Amino acid sequence: MASDDTPTRNIALLIDADNASWHAIDPVLTVLAELGTVNIRRGYGNWSKPALSGWVNMMIKHGIEPQQQFDITKGKNATDMKMTIDAMDLLFRGRVEGFGIMSSDSDFMPLATRLRQDGLPVYGFGQAKTPEGFKRACTRFIDVDQLLAAEEESRKAQAAPAPAIAEPAAEPVTPAATPSEPVVFKKPGMIDDELVKLLIDAYSAVKRDERGFVSLSAMGQLAANRSSFDVRNYGYKRLSDLIAAVSNFQTERREDGRVFVRRTR
Incomplete structure (x- = not known):
């Protein structure tokens, strides 16, 4: 977990x-x-x-x-x-x-x-x-x-859809894109491919739970450790808002108030 x-x-x-x-x-x-x-x-x-x-x-x-x-x-x-x-x-x-x-x-x-x-x-x-x-x-x-070598494999995997994960209950998930499709954002122009790569690398380095979700705070710390990453540079006040705006990820707020993230493609 x-x-x-x-x-x-x-x-x-x-x-x-x-x-x-x-x-x-x-x-x-x-x-x-x-x-x-x-x-x-x-x-x-x-x-x-x-x-x-x-x-x-x-x-x-x-x-x-x-x-x-x-x-x-x-x-x-x-x-x-x-x-x-x-x-x-x-x-x-x-x-x-x-x-x-x-x-x-x-x-x-x-x-x-x-x-x-x-x-x-x-x-x-x-x-x-x-x-x-x-x-x-x-x-x-x-x-x-x-x-x-592992990072190169991660780059190659970014173009491929993430594998489907069985859910105990149905949840809306952003449809996976084909490898040839460009990355699409809810706010075009605010987020670039370099940031997407940074977020995917951070997600990949965090331990996932049985449903493929990771802690948002752990993911954010990894991203910040690797660069001078700050969500305000992209027009957002919170990391959860920025992640929600990237079509590669799905967010989930749990009963204790913590936010978790899963890669959808």
Whole structure:
């Protein structure tokens, strides 16, 4: 059963840009919403390197604070040291309740181990080639290539109608569209395809009940964790009003007043 008890912990995401793919930042933020809200977002690297240029737009899009580290001595990685120092500072301030470390570098194994010794969850994000030591030091380690593959499958599924779900009682459901039909909104021009994708990704990441519904608040937190999402930017006062205006979803208010959402296509 979907729960309305969404986590509210303060989470820090530290990114080793030299050893992390910017393509995976969207699904990484979605996964971290399991822990809470990613209020601290920092990316570390020498931004004069052409190889890191792909991170620039992601930094702006997701409000990630760039941390410049020059390559003063060849073969020495100041980025790893700066990330570790910052993580320990955040730990001892006592305001962070969980960490995400985005890197495929085994040098962060001692850091993950130390953070966990204080009882904080540590989610690691890297490629399959990441050394086992760092993987095992994390509370959870997530293969970013698998995250990207799952997201690609989700994109493909968006064009297909959602499977029919048996109902204990008849309810009006918006008819499913064929894959070739464009997305239709009750208020044309207010909502774009990028927002629809964000909402569908958030819905897909939330645990569903036996009828395929998810908690609206949990879905909203996932969406907000991944972007500077605000319903007022689309002309609505409440998230429930915006969801009701998107033909891809059906909303249901239950006896306790909570709103639940189901994807209809």
